[in-house]
Amino acid sequence: MTTEADLSGVTVAIEDDATPFVRTTARAIRLALRRGAPLTAEASSDQRVVVISVKGDPQAATCVLTDDRIEISHGATAEPHATVLVDGYDLTVDEDASTGDPSLINAVAGLLNSTPSEDWHTAALEFWARTSESPGMPRELVLECASTHERLVLGAGLPTYRLVAEGVDLSRLCTGTVGFLEALGAGAVAIQGTLPQLSVMSGAFNKMRFDV
Amino acid sequence: MSDSITAWLAEHDIREVRVEGTNLEGSFIGKFVSPAKFLSGLTTGFAFADVAFGLDMSNNPQFGFAMPDWRGDLLDIYLHVDTDTLVEWSPGRASVIGDFRKPDGEPISACPRAALRRMTQDLSGLGYEVKSAVEIEATLFEESIYEARSKGYRDLTPLGGTAGSCYHLAKSADWSEYMRAVVDRLVEVGIPWEAYNDEAAAGQIEFNISPSDPVSTADHWARTRQIMRETAFAMGRSVTFMAKYSNEYGQASHLNVSLERNGHNAFYAEDGPSPVMDEFIGGVMATLVPATSFALPMITSYRRLVDLDGPPTTATWGIANKSAAVRAVVGHQKQARIEYRTPGSDSNVYLVLAVILAGGIAGLKNKIAAPAPFQDMAWCLPEGVQRLPDTLSKAIAALKEDTLLADVLGQDLVDYWVGTREWEWLQFHTGGGEPDVGVTQWESDRYFELP
Numbered sequence: 100m101t102t103e104a105d106l107s108g109v110t111v112a113i114e115d116d117a118t119p120f121v122r123t124t125a126r127a128i129r130l131a132l133r134r135g136a137p138l139t140a141e142a143s144s145d146q147r148v149v150v151i152s153v154k155g156d157p158q159a160a161t162c163v164l165t166d167d168r169i170e171i172s173h174g175a176t177a178e179p180h181a182t183v184l185v186d187g188y189d190l191t192v193d194e195d196a197s198t199g200d201p202s203l204i205n206a207v208a209g210l211l212n213s214t215p216s217e218d219w220h221t222a223a224l225e226f227w228a229r230t231s232e233s234p235g236m237p238r239e240l241v242l243e244c245a246s247t248h249e250r251l252v253l254g255a256g257l258p259t260y261r262l263v264a265e266g267v268d269l270s271r272l273c274t275g276t277v278g279f280l281e282a283l284g285a286g287a288v289a290i291q292g293t294l295p296q297l298s299v300m301s302g303a304f305n306k307m308r309f310d311v
Numbered sequence: 312m313s314d315s316i317t318a319w320l321a322e323h324d325i326r327e328v329r330v331e332g333t334n335l336e337g338s339f340i341g342k343f344v345s346p347a348k349f350l351s352g353l354t355t356g357f358a359f360a361d362v363a364f365g366l367d368m369s370n371n372p373q374f375g376f377a378m379p380d381w382r383g384d385l386l387d388i389y390l391h392v393d394t395d396t397l398v399e400w401s402p403g404r405a406s407v408i409g410d411f412r413k414p415d416g417e418p419i420s421a422c423p424r425a426a427l428r429r430m431t432q433d434l435s436g437l438g439y440e441v442k443s444a445v446e447i448e449a450t451l452f453e454e455s456i457y458e459a460r461s462k463g464y465r466d467l468t469p470l471g472g473t474a475g476s477c478y479h480l481a482k483s484a485d486w487s488e489y490m491r492a493v494v495d496r497l498v499e500v501g502i503p504w505e506a507y508n509d510e511a512a513a514g515q516i517e518f519n520i521s522p523s524d525p526v527s528t529a530d531h532w533a534r535t536r537q538i539m540r541e542t543a544f545a546m547g548r549s550v551t552f553m554a555k556y557s558n559e560y561g562q563a564s565h566l567n568v569s570l571e572r573n574g575h576n577a578f579y580a581e582d583g584p585s586p587v588m589d590e591f592i593g594g595v596m597a598t599l600v601p602a603t604s605f606a607l608p609m610i611t612s613y614r615r616l617v618d619l620d621g622p623p624t625t626a627t628w629g630i631a632n633k634s635a636a637v638r639a640v641v642g643h644q645k646q647a648r649i650e651y652r653t654p655g656s657d658s659n660v661y662l663v664l665a666v667i668l669a670g671g672i673a674g675l676k677n678k679i680a681a682p683a684p685f686q687d688m689a690w691c692l693p694e695g696v697q698r699l700p701d702t703l704s705k706a707i708a709a710l711k712e713d714t715l716l717a718d719v720l721g722q723d724l725v726d727y728w729v730g731t732r733e734w735e736w737l738q739f740h741t742g743g744g745e746p747d748v749g750v751t752q753w754e755s756d757r758y759f760e761l762p
Contacts, residue, residue, distance in 0.1 A: 116702055119736075119740045119741055120740065157743065157745045173747075174746075293384055295383060298382075301374035302374070309737075
């Protein structure tokens with residue numbers, strides 16, 4: 100298990116050699132806890148087991164929740180207290196399609212879909228701090244809000260790379276809430292740079308999404 | 312040379328030439344060119360888009376890593392043919408194999424054939440000539456490839472029957488007809504073969520190609536597989552080189568390697584490994600775990616690693632020990648060699664041979680003594696003996712921690728390989744694959760026909 104104790108006092112632990120879905124689920128929960136999302140009494144009263152499954156996709160994770168620890172492993176365990184269905188794009192919980200303990204479903208939804216508290220500038224700065232030294236990264240990254248044309252320039256020099264999206268999408272990208280290639284495919288972001296830079300940027304956003 | 316090739320083309324009435332290479336995934340790729348275009352390309356090379364080394368086997372671009380200078384916005388790379396490999400493939404069609412290079416003529420870092428040639432040359436610089444051989448395993452099916460596709464590559468009928476296990480001669484005649492047809496084609500094309508037999512799983516066969524220099528060994532491997540596919544197509548059958556196509560026994564691609572010096576087997580000693588063989592094994596064992604992803608490159612590759620099923624599961628070597636990852640054959644002047652038993656039938660022989668030689672070079676240059684040979688059966692062991700990585704992600708992690716292999720093989724090649732393997736891992740998990748349910752449809756769709 101890889102563990103990370105959070106300021107919230109809750110430890111989020113994932114299995115060794117974790118799958119991408121386990122990794123991104125842990126990322127979402129850790130982010131929510133850092134933002135102050137509570138691990139509600141309903142979720143933490145005793146050991147509670149929740150299966151999180153992706154709609155239309157075999158990806159799944161089993162979360163074991165106690166009052167100060169969440170353990171996440173791949174696959175769906177039998178007889179959980181709740182099964183939560185999420186959208187693979189951004190982990191949006193479909194509460195109507197989920198089954199089991201309603202309060203537990205609600206608690207997990209609160210962890211997976213916590214409202215972004217930081218603006219896209221803050222998220223971008225954290226993204227840059229974590230990825231700018233990776234091999235092949237552009238020296239300068241320009242992020243631009245599509246509707247306001249507000250720009251944030253990170254780093255300096257050539258080569259440069261430009262990302263244009265709505266502020267909320269920039270925030271979701273930079274926190275790993277959505278995948279870069281998926282956002283590109285959905286038309287949520289426009290890019291300007293070379294194809295090799297697309298590869299490198301994809302890896303950088305994967306680092307945020309999957310911690311790889 | 313061009314004049315003699317022009318004459319050869321005319322003499323054989325060649326109307327098209329298939330220029331061929333093997334990409335990083337191990338797929339045999341190429342183009343068909345006219346004789347005139349072929350002759351003009353002998354000096355310039357033949358242009359391919361750089362994504363020939365940047366698409367996965369589901370035809371998606373591989374992203375997520377830094378790219379070397381020969382990758383760009385669909386830059387051209389050039390296949391430079393090795394005219395020593397020019398053969399008449401079939402009436403009117405010639406075939407020739409080459410290496411991929413940058414516009415300035417320098418090999419691209421990810422070209423497996425160039426990497427293998429470089430390792431062979433490095434050993435030559437140390438005074439050794441390399442002798443190698445490959446064992447090709449595959450599974451044959453009664454169904455045509457059209458039928459296999461329509462069935463999603465599932466529930467196919469093994470050719471030759473399902474009774475027994477390996478070495479059985481009581482096969483139905485269709486099995487022999489196929490194998491004889493392959494042999495006939497090997498002879499026509501000039502590929503020296505030694506033996507074939509029924510293998511452990513139903514429909515599974517093994518082909519042994521004669522020992523040669525490493526680049527020729529790998530060329531023979533690529534062409535033999537192409538012949539097996541073409542023959543299957545012509546006879547209305549299908550063949551797969553998946554490491555495991557079902558829950559039957561998997562299939563391997565064992566590689567045999569020895570070094571010669573002044574015409575003598577440098578691995579030979581009367582009573583065990585020679586000092587050269589000891590250091591070569593020392594390097595191979597020091598790089599065995601980091602090299603795992605080269606030998607087991609796909610998701611399915613790891614499904615083979617089952618104790619007692621035949622493939623090695625531990626980082627061990629032993630004398631005359633086929634349960635270990637490396638078997639040493641000793642005490643024979645001609646046959647002394649190592650057999651590298653990890654690779655799956657889905658591995659790229661150019662690349663794995665290069666990796667084995669890189670390990671050996673590291674051992675010789677750094678005078679790495681081989682660990683003690685493993686004396687027992689190397690399966691089902693209690694804790695204490697290192698196991699091979701059993702997932703692609705673990706194998707990638709081991710390679711990323713390594714410096715010994717990368718120092719010899721080249722960091723650029725290793726980095727590019729790691730990037731493509733991380734992509735493979737991500738695509739499996741996010742694209743429909745499941746880790747715990749046996750061979751998935753995702754794997755059948757991706758790996759049955761390629762690489």
